[in-house]
Amino acid sequence: MATTLTTKGQVTIPKLIRDRLGLGPSSAVEFEIAEDGRVILRSAGRTLPAKSRFERLRGRATAGLSTDQIMALTRGEYGATIRHSHRDCRAITRKPT
Numbered sequence: 001m002a003t004t005l006t007t008k009g010q011v012t013i014p015k016l017i018r019d020r021l022g023l024g025p026s027s028a029v030e031f032e033i034a035e036d037g038r039v040i041l042r043s044a045g046r047t048l049p050a051k052s053r054f055e056r057l058r059g060r061a062t063a064g065l066s067t068d069q070i071m072a073l074t075r076g077e078y079g080a081t082i083r084h085s086h087r088d089c090r091a092i093t094r095k096p097t
Contacts, residue, residue: 017041 003011013023021043023029028044065073 013041 001014001016003014005011013029018024021029021041023043030042030044032040032042034040
């Protein structure tokens with residue numbers, strides 16, 4: 001795998017390698033030069049792979065709306081409103097067309 005060195009001396013570590021080493025944003029890495037001239041890259045600490053944007057959102061849809069109700073809001077259907085109870089969203093109503 002080839003990558004390009006920037007003018008600041010930075011390179012992008014390919015995703016396959018980041019995933020294999022469990023590297024995510026702000027992960028520390030160590031470089032070592034082997035006797036034969038190879039450069040060895042290691043994770044400098046035990047880090048967990050960064051969660052995907054989908055994993056970070058898992059379990060967040062707690063408004064109590066059905067899929068149809070969420071889709072109506074997403075589409076911006078004319079007259080779609082949400083009735084609120086004092087604790088959370090309970091239902092969506094649509095004006096007849």
